[in-house]
Every structure is written in C-alpha cells, then in structure tokens.
Amino acid sequence: KLVKLGATTCTAGTSIAMKAVWANQSEGAYVTGDRTSSITVSTNVTVHSGSGALDSTFVDGNLSNGWYFDGSTACAGKYIRFDWGSGNSNVFSEVQWTKDNASPPSGSHGNWKWQGSNNASDWTDIGGTFELNDQSSGAVQTQTTLCGNTTAYRYYQLLGVSGTPSSNQTQADIQFKTVGKEVRLHGWA
DSSP states (O other): OOOOOOOOOOOTTOOOOOOEEEEOOOBSOEEOSOOTTTOEEEEOOOEEESSSOSSGGGGSOOTTSOEEEOSSSOOTTOEEEEEOOTTOOBOEEEEEEEEOTTOOSOOEEEEEEEEEESSSSSOEEEEEEEEEEOOSTTOEEEEOTTTTOOSOBSEEEEEEEESOOOSSOOEEEEEEEEOSBOOEEEEEO
C-alpha cells in the first residue's frame, strides 16, 4: 500500500526520519458485525426460518434475524460451513454462538465438532465433540474446542455427530475469534 505524505522542508545536512505508528493491537479478537461480504455460509441442515434463514443472516451481526433447527432430523452427517473466500485462510481459537433475544426456553441441538479445510473436500477435526446448546435469553455459547488450532483454513465447518437438534430456539449469529495480533497502521510522523 502506498501512502503519499505531505511536503515538508528540511534543513540542509539534517537527516530525514519517518515514523510509522502501529496501534490497536490485541491478542486475538472476535470478527464481529456484518460479515456477509467476507463469509459465505452453506449447509445441508434442515431449518425453518424465523425472520431469516441459515445463510448470510447467520453472519450479518443482526440478533433479530434468526433461524431455527427443524427438530425432527438427526444431526449426524449434517454440516454448517463457513467459506472465507479464495486466498483467505484464518486461524481461529474460539467461536461464539448467539441466539435471538426473543427466543423461547433453551434446548440441546445434539453433539457437533469443528473441522477445517482448504479445499472443502479433505477435512481435519479441530478439538473434540461438544454439545451445541442454548442457554437463557440472549445468551452466548462460547465454544473453546478450537483453542488448540494452529492451522489457517479457508473453510470451517460444524459437523453433526449425534443427537437431534431442538426446534425450541431461534439462532441469531456466530462470531469467530482470531489467533494472534491484529495490527493496524495508526498514523505517520
């Protein structure tokens, strides 16, 4: 990236120095807000639409745009896939799964596991199997099974292992936590 600096004067014989200031660095950060332009969501899970569907509404950052599981189909072999696009591989350490604030009581959605891939054909398990469940109104389930992940993948997917998802809850949003530093150029001097 090129940055054009304004003209300045310098006394003859004085050396010129330029300083780049890097700020807003954090050790891992959640990718939040509307991510529909950077993540494509696909699934073979049967869902019913709340006010949205299990597609881009799951990554649009809007908690009132939700969907819910069918409730009559076992989750084994079902997937919810997130494609970060060509040339975009990421290392994630956590996921936050959020339900709609207006949803009815909590329920279990069976046992799932995270997987990663760079070609959407060969999948690597990341962490162990966990129960995907809802908690009280507006609650977030933080999934830490990705905490040992050190590989960057273009595709991440939740793969159903066992159980039957409940149709008792409207799902609203999912957020991924990056590993490492988020570095931004803050200014020049």
